[in-house]
Amino acid sequence: MTGPSPHRLSKSQYLRGLQCPKSLWLHNFRPDLRAPASPGVQHVFDQGHKVGLLAHQRFPGGVLIEADHNHIPDALRQTAEALEHGAEILFEAAFMHDGVLVRPDVLVKEGPRWDLIEVKSSTEVKEVYLPDIAIQRLVLEGAGLPVRRASLLHVNNQYIRKGKIDPTKFFTLSDLTEETMPYLRQAHAELAAMRKVLAGPDMPTVEIGAQCTRPYDCDFMCFCWKHVPAYSVYDLKRADFSVINALRAMGVMLLEDIPPDFKLTATQELQVQAAKTGKVHIDVAGIKKCLDKLVYPLYFLDFETVNLAVPPYDGMRPFQALPFQASLHVQERPSGEVRHLEYLGDPKSDPRLGMAEFLTRNIGPQGSVVVYNASFEGGRLCELAEAFPVQAKALHAIKGRLWDLIIPFRSNYFVHPAMRGSASMKAVLPALVPGMTYENLDIANGEMAFLAYEALMDGQVTGDEALKTMAALRVYCGQDTLGMVKILRVLLGQSTQRE
Ligand code: SF4
Secondary structure, X not given: OOOOOOOOEEHHHHHHHHHOHHXXXXXXXXXXXXXXXXXXXXXXXXXXXXXXXXXXXXXXXXXXXXXXXXXXXXXXXXXXXXXXXXXXXXEOOOEEEOOEEEOOOEEEEEOOEEEEEEEOOOOOOOOOHHHHHHHHHHHHHHOOOOEEXXXXXXXXXXXXXXXXXXXXXXXXXXXXXXXXXHHHHHHHHHHXXXXXXXXXXXXXXXXXXXXXXXXXXXXXXXXXXXXXXXXXXXXXXOOOHHHHHHHHHOOOOOHHHOOOOOOOOHHHHHHHHHHHHOOOEEOHHHHHHHHOOOOOOEEEEEEEEEEOOOOOOOOOOOOOEEEEEEEXXXXXXXXXXXXXXXXXXXXXXXXXXXXXXXXXXXXXOOOOEEEOOHHHHHHHHHHHHHHOHHHHHHHHHHHOOEEEOOHHHHOOOEEOHHHOOOOOHHHHHHHHOOOOOOXXXXXXXXXXXXXXXXXXXXXXXOHHHHHHHHHHHHHHHHHHHHHHHHHHHHHHHHHHHOO
């Protein structure tokens, strides 16, 4: 078995070790078992990188230590040289103490001491950032760099873009010197425990649990969770690990094997009954109560959006959803034909005005606007109304007529065993309309859609490939609203059949 010296740790390894000692061990001794970063995770990294570059602009005159993580001795040497030459602002400087390596995002000299600034592309201070900052402070002070203040530079979600991004307003600086102290005091003990883990030849025994996804999705889940079936007690709706662990302690892995006297919530009970019997649970009165509010013509509406840390257009906030695509199926009367309309923005310009015009032109003054999860579509309609006063009244009127197709499923009026406890469209559609899945689509989910559009915005995809991507986006978004048409048809059939 080979691996780096067990006495050498980086900040990211320290944070990994805090989340799970087994993950730290695997990272060092069995990196081959790690899942590659998914496109979604890579997107998060890329957003962080863009925010990091903006942060540099906030500290003019800073010296960037260029050597990367593959050239740590060079990074240490460049840092020492920069300090010798009197640098007062450093980016990505490298420090090693007691076998721990850190590279603070920003260091600013204030008198004889330094301010340590960690940059995050988050809009809030999260607890996980405190040990992250604490370990950096421990190493800096150990390496002889006195720290005056430890802060987090994070994204200001109240910032509204107007012209070029203003890095002095884009960020919020939160002083966390006090908050990080308990983590600093704990750091030596944590490091000692991690060294013990890395000194041993054997992988630590750690049961799968809440730590596998908190604070981050562990990249060794493909290894540790491989014995867990695709549908199991881990999918029990809104069950925390105390419930799941109690079941596992009884040897129960499948929902079918949960003893009848095991205490479950009403929602979980329905889910488990569906798994045990294979039968669909239908609450006709509940479904009817929802359907009674439908008013024709029906407008089935779905948006695709992309959320970017750095707002791409004026009037937008960081991470504000940019609606770039809409699909609309229109049904004038019960059992009538449906016609399809769509909007896909030009990735090289702001798609929002075109979107607002498409919606107000094609959604008439009467009838229900059927969506799947109204809070999402409602939020986008409000943002469009705020951005475009001319269309605002009509957009608010559309929002006032939203009819949410998720409610019958979220309220357990319709529970199908194949939904596997989920009310999401991706679970409900193939369960209710067999054959209508997302499996064979080039773009098969919202994440793939926004990554594809972002690649078009960035010019990473051009020419024929861009045309193919645009076509795949159209197919995907159209599938969502056609799926809604078909799901509603099933619900209407249930309510009339049983009257
Ligand atoms: S999947 Fe869970 S148990 Fe396995 S290493 Fe990761 S956090 Fe630890």
